Amino acid sequence: MCEKLKNLKKTEYKIALLLSENGILNANDLQNMLNVDKATVYRNLKSLLKKKIIREILTDEKSFYEIDCNIHNPIHPHFECVKCKKIYCLKPLSAQDTINLSHYTDFEISSIEIIIKGICNECKKQF
Amino acid sequence: MCEKLKNLKKTEYKIALLLSENGILNANDLQNMLNVDKATVYRNLKSLLKKKIIREILTDEKSFYEIDCNIHNPIHPHFECVKCKKIYCLKPLSAQDTINLSHYTDFEISSIEIIIKGICNECKKQF
DNA sequence: TATCATAATGCAACTCAGTTGCAAAAATAA
DNA sequence: TTATTTTTGCAACTGAGTTGCATTATGATA
Ligand SMILES: [Mn+2]
Ligand SMILES: [Mn+2]
Ligand SMILES: [Zn+2]
Ligand SMILES: [Zn+2]
Numbered sequence: 001m002c003e004k005l006k007n008l009k010k011t012e013y014k015i016a017l018l019l020s021e022n023g024i025l026n027a028n029d030l031q032n033m034l035n036v037d038k039a040t041v042y043r044n045l046k047s048l049l050k051k052k053i054i055r056e057i058l059t060d061e062k063s064f065y066e067i068d069c070n071i072h073n074p075i076h077p078h079f080e081c082v083k084c085k086k087i088y089c090l091k092p093l094s095a096q097d098t099i100n101l102s103h104y105t106d107f108e109i110s111s112i113e114i115i116i117k118g119i120c121n122e123c124k125k126q127f
Numbered sequence: 128m129c130e131k132l133k134n135l136k137k138t139e140y141k142i143a144l145l146l147s148e149n150g151i152l153n154a155n156d157l158q159n160m161l162n163v164d165k166a167t168v169y170r171n172l173k174s175l176l177k178k179k180i181i182r183e184i185l186t187d188e189k190s191f192y193e194i195d196c197n198i199h200n201p202i203h204p205h206f207e208c209v210k211c212k213k214i215y216c217l218k219p220l221s222a223q224d225t226i227n228l229s230h231y232t233d234f235e236i237s238s239i240e241i242i243i244k245g246i247c248n249e250c251k252k253q254f
Numbered sequence: 255t256a257t258c259a260t261a262a263t264g265c266a267a268c269t270c271a272g273t274t275g276c277a278a279a280a281a282t283a284a
Numbered sequence: 285t286t287a288t289t290t291t292t293g294c295a296a297c298t299g300a301g302t303t304g305c306a307t308t309a310t311g312a313t314a
Contacts, residue, residue, distance in 0.1 A: 043292085108251060109206075110244055111244045
């Protein structure tokens with residue numbers, strides 16, 4: 001288990017644990033699994049994001065969340081199927097594919113998000 | 128001017144032209160510049176997206192749009208300042224930084240979006 | 255030109271993810 | 285215990301984006 005999860009508040013910890021165990025989840029998933037108010041979910045997600053314990057994946061309609069542990073879950077691209085709206089975690093970029101952020105000297109970079117869109121295998125079969 | 132802009136419907140064309148001239152804009156910008164209903168803006172944006180005339184850049188709160196012409200505006204990463212919420216277009220990735228999408232054989236890829244977050248130079252000075 | 259069919263627009267109501275103010279409950283300090 | 289601070293639930297709200305429907309504009313056809 002990720003070291004970062006120590007010293008979290010109770011609900012923060014529960015959310016972080018659920019994300020560690022289940023991969024990628026949205027706010028509604030978490031609300032159902034935790035049986036708490038959605039305001040509580042969003043407030044805790046915000047503080048976890050600020051603490052850099054979790055990462056946010058934006059889509060057209062809602063956000064998804066995953067644990068941010070470099071060892072267990074290194075930064076990686078995501079695939080969003082435009083048909084079924086499912087989010088897939090892709091394998092991390094290989095060294096030669098890694099984006100060189102050092103040109104962007106005008107910005108103090110804190111995170112990077114790569115979203116690839118298209119049609120997943122399941123949906124390709126069906127249609 | 129981009130070849131793609133021919134054969135567009137009237138409002139589609141106006142939007143595409145505004146995006147060509149002004150770079151990145153959101154739906155509200157376009158509504159004000161065109162003096163039309165927001166429903167009209169969104170409907171036309173949707174059809175332009177489907178025709179791949181424009182690209183969408185998602186942020187926490189709203190979407191931005193830019194023209195999709197490989198010659199005049201090749202695909203490039205975007206920077207979102209977490210302070211002022213401004214979106215900056217970054218220079219396209221160099222050849223050695225280009226992501227190799229050919230591993231992802233389970234997916235039929237149609238687009239890729241790279242969003243880098245952090246603090247822009249303006250905001251760094253101010254705070 | 256007049257008549258009909260189709261597409262685009264305006265408007266208003268709606269949806270839904272996410273936020274916020276506030277009072278109650280829970281945790282923590284004294 | 286009592287006082288103070290933090291967290292939660294609830295309900296109302298916000299704002300981007302959508303949708304149904306009547307009206308208007310466009311375009312074809314005779
Ligand atoms: Mn992931
Ligand atoms: Mn751009
Ligand atoms: Zn799919
Ligand atoms: Zn800024």
